[in-house]
Amino acid sequence: MSENNTAVQEKEQQTSQKLVKFEIHRQDTPDSKPYWEKFEVPYRMNMNVISALMEIRRNPVNAEGKKTTPVSWDMNCLEEVCGACSMVINGRPRQSCTALVDQFTQPIRLEPMRTFPVVRDLIVDRDFMFDSLKKIKAWIPIDGTYDLGEGPRMPERKRQWAYELSKCMTCGVCLEACPNVNDKTNFIGPALLSQVRLFNTHPTGAMNKDERLEALMQDGGIAECGNSQNCVVACPKGIPLTTSIAAMNRATSVQLFKNFFGSDHMVD
Amino acid sequence: MLKESDFYLRRLHSLLGIIPVGLFVTQHLVVNHFATRGAESFNTASNFMGNLPFVLFLEWFIIYIPLMFHAFYGVYIAFTAKNNTRRYGTFRNWMFKLQRFTGVFLVVFIAWHLYQTRIQKALGVEVDYNMMHDILENPFMMAFYIVGVIAATFHLANGLWSFLVTWGFTQSPQSQKVVSYITIIIFLVLSIIGVQAALAFI
Numbered sequence: 001m002s003e004n005n006t007a008v009q010e011k012e013q014q015t016s017q018k019l020v021k022f023e024i025h026r027q028d029t030p031d032s033k034p035y036w037e038k039f040e041v042p043y044r045m046n047m048n049v050i051s052a053l054m055e056i057r058r059n060p061v062n063a064e065g066k067k068t069t070p071v072s073w074d075m076n077c078l079e080e081v082c083g084a085c086s087m088v089i090n091g092r093p094r095q096s097c098t099a100l101v102d103q104f105t106q107p108i109r110l111e112p113m114r115t116f117p118v119v120r121d122l123i124v125d126r127d128f129m130f131d132s133l134k135k136i137k138a139w140i141p142i143d144g145t146y147d148l149g150e151g152p153r154m155p156e157r158k159r160q161w162a163y164e165l166s167k168c169m170t171c172g173v174c175l176e177a178c179p180n181v182n183d184k185t186n187f188i189g190p191a192l193l194s195q196v197r198l199f200n201t202h203p204t205g206a207m208n209k210d211e212r213l214e215a216l217m218q219d220g221g222i223a224e225c226g227n228s229q230n231c232v233v234a235c236p237k238g239i240p241l242t243t244s245i246a247a248m249n250r251a252t253s254v255q256l257f258k259n260f261f262g263s264d265h266m267v268d
Numbered sequence: 269m270l271k272e273s274d275f276y277l278r279r280l281h282s283l284l285g286i287i288p289v290g291l292f293v294t295q296h297l298v299v300n301h302f303a304t305r306g307a308e309s310f311n312t313a314s315n316f317m318g319n320l321p322f323v324l325f326l327e328w329f330i331i332y333i334p335l336m337f338h339a340f341y342g343v344y345i346a347f348t349a350k351n352n353t354r355r356y357g358t359f360r361n362w363m364f365k366l367q368r369f370t371g372v373f374l375v376v377f378i379a380w381h382l383y384q385t386r387i388q389k390a391l392g393v394e395v396d397y398n399m400m401h402d403i404l405e406n407p408f409m410m411a412f413y414i415v416g417v418i419a420a421t422f423h424l425a426n427g428l429w430s431f432l433v434t435w436g437f438t439q440s441p442q443s444q445k446v447v448s449y450i451t452i453i454i455f456l457v458l459s460i461i462g463v464q465a466a467l468a469f470i
Contacts, residue, residue, distance in 0.1 A: 091355055177356060179364065184348040216275075223278035226349060227430045228364035230356045243439060250436020256279070 018043035020052060021063070021107035024071055026121045034118070038063035038107070039071075049096040049110065050075055050085060053122075073122040080236060083171025087122045088113055093176035095236055096122075113176040129170050132188040136215045138195045140205040152203035165198040165244060167237040174241060177234035179226065186220030190231035193222055194244035200251070210266045213248075213255045222248050281341050282434045284334040285427045292331055293424055297417070297458055300465035307397035310468075314396060318389075339378070342371045359448075367426050370419040377416035397469065404469045417462035425455035 019040040027034040040063045041052045050073075057070040075085040078097045085096045088111040090104055101108065116124035142148065154162075168191050175181040175189035196212045199205040216222040222245065231241040258266060302313040320326060346368035353365050384403055389395045404410045429451045432438045438447050 177352070179349045179352050179361075182348070182350040184350075219274050221275060223275040225434075226345070226364055226367075227360065227433050228356075229358065229360035230352070233356055233358055240441070242444075243441060246433050246436060246439040246444070248436075249434055250439060252275070253279075253436045 020047065020101050022052060022056075023107045023109045024121070025109070025111040026071065027112070027118050028069075028120065030117060030119060037068065037071075043101070047101040049087075049089060049099040049101065049108065050078065052101060052108075053096070071122065072120045074124075081169055083169035083173075086113060086171045086173055086176075087111065088176065093173040093234060095171065095173075098236070113172055115176045115181055116172060124172070126170065126172050129172060129175070129189065129191065132192045132220075133170070133195065135188065135218075136192055136196050136199075137208065137212050138192075138199055140199060140202055141208060142204065154203050158201060161240075162198055162201045165194055165201075165239060168194060168198075168239055169237065171236065173234050173236055174231035177230040179228050179230065180224050185224050187224035188220050190225070190235075190241045190245060191239075193225070193248050194239060194241050197244040197247050197251075207267050209251075210255060210258075213252055216248060217252055217255065222252055225249075277341060278345075279434070281338055281345070282427075282431050284338045285424075286431050288330045289335050289338055290424045290427065292335075293420055294458065297421075297462045297465065301461050301468075303397065303400070303465050303468035307401075310397045318395065335378070339371075339375045343375060346372050363426050363429075367423060367430070370423040373419050374416070374423060377412070377419065380412075381416065400469045404466060410466065410470070413466050414463055417466060418459050421455050421458040421462055424458065425451040428454065 020043050022039040022041060024037050024039060025034050026037050039052075039056050041055045044051065053071055053073050060068050060070040062068045073085065073087065073096065075097065076082040077084070080095045080098045083095065086093060087096050088109075089096065089099050090109050093113050096110070110122060112118045112122045112124050114124075116126055116128060119125050142151075170191060172189075172191075174191050178187070178190060181187045181189045193216065196216055200209040200212055225245055227242075227245075229242050231245075232239075232243075235241055257263075299313050299317055300310075303310040349364070349368055351365045351368070353361050385395055385399070388399070393399065404413060429444075429447055432447055433444060438444045
């Protein structure tokens with residue numbers, strides 16, 4: 001027992017001497033010039049990027065030993081369901097809460113997702129996505145002047161794949177990965193196209209499906225997709241985004257014909 | 269105005285790339301292949317095509333107008349992308365990038381090809397086997413034409429793949445994969461036809 005304890009202590013001693021190197025792309029205000037700053041954080045077992053950032057906040061000293069401002073970042077759930085802590089780690093966008101330090105080559109480079117406006121350091125403003133959710137009417141209207149009762153039943157097999165789509169946390173990783181989401185286009189991004197599929201699949205949501213499809217046929221809608229298929233590779237929740245996009249391509253094709261030739265089946 | 273009708277323009281761009289432009293390119297490469305049977309054979313085929321009834325109407329409405337729309341709107345699409353193959357080196361991301369690179373290259377190549385052939389014809393020069401022989405005798409021109417042909421067959425084959433996704437025909441990852449293999453075969457077959465024809469002129 002005591003032998004075991006010394007072994008653990010030895011290991012802890014070894015690991016506490018180890019330093020984790022970080023390079024962080026910092027930016028003091030939304031308009032100021034970004035710059036790189038290096039940090040060295042004492043290693044702990046099973047450390048993730050957020051715990052390293054917390055360590056920097058506790059002791060804001062950079063690798064040169066100079067005192068600096070603590071690095072700002074965004075976080076909330078710490079279990080990869082809220083999307084708030086998304087950032088670019090070693091070149092790829094992902095959530096920092098599930099980014100275990102052991103899995104990365106050092107120095108670990110942290111950058112904000114520059115597809116979005118940077119607020120400060122690693123914090124970005126993802127309002128663009130939330131505004132887009134309003135544009136595509138990503139909700140199910142259930143209000144009436146009287147009790148409308150239960151909605152239609154949803155087939156179980158449909159529910160199963162729709163559930164996968166509902167895992168989207170609007171984190172913005174797929175927008176960061178997409179070559180067509182940039183300041184030259186208004187593309188709302190892959191996640192939003194998949195959300196239309198989700199709400200149009202819901203039996204009550206389907207009662208307004210033409211409105212959501214029309215929204216996708218507007219400026220910045222589905223036509224901006226160029227099929228690079230990075231989104232489906234990047235999505236942390238494994239959402240079949242390219243399948244959703246192709247499904248919405250088919251739905252908007254049908255809508256296109258309905259709009260032009262006329263149809264009694266706009267919503268069924 | 270352009271922005272508001274983006275969806276319709278993009279769909280039109282996708283459609284015109286296959287019908288008629290893609291069909292025309294295939295037909296063009298197949299007719300060129302007559303060159304492998306000798307000068308006379310090529311000249312007969314070329315005369316047949318060049319003397320079709322309503323040839324000017326056919327040229328403008330099947331080739332020039334759709335091709336110009338596809339080319340100029342395509343250049344706009346190509347320059348709005350921010351390529352990131354360094355971040356995601358996947359097959360599809362490379363295809364995305366190459367589709368834009370070949371597209372922009374083809375605008376240059378086709379402009380030059382038109383100047384050397386169709387515009388010369390309008391100026392009274394005979395377009396025949398000898399003309400192409402004289403052009404392709406220059407090894408730089410031969411290389412330029414071969415790269416042009418391969419760029420065109422790639423752009424067409426990969427464009428066919430994205431056409432099927434864009435219009436919603438191929439939805440599942442499996443179907444998209446199967447069509448990927450089919451379009452690779454189309455690319456190889458058309459490239460062999462096109463390059464063989466080009467080499468037959470010298």
